[in-house]
Amino acid sequence: MTVYDSAGKVVATGELGTGKPNSAACVFRVAVTGVPDGSTFYQVEVSHRGKITVSSAEAQHGGFAASLG
Structure with missing residues (x-):
């Protein structure tokens, strides 16, 4: 899993x-x-x-859900 910031830079994996x-x-x-x-x-x-966009608040509070299928 790769996390990008709003500038498109990889910030964490x-x-x-x-x-x-x-x-x-x-x-x-x-x-x-x-x-x-x-x-x-x-x-x-x-x-x-593909990339899924989450707000800063969602990211901080664990608000991430996605379908891989």
Whole structure:
């Protein structure tokens, strides 16, 4: 997992946790440490699946959810 700031610079990387089945999906917990404050938004990319934009507030409070399928 790669985290970019609002300027498009890579600011942190992390990994997906172990997947757990949940109905018809598989849920992965994610934790990325060392993301610096100060960006108005962040973009998160898992592998080659494309970037997802989250606000700074969402990022700080763990407000990230995405579909990989």
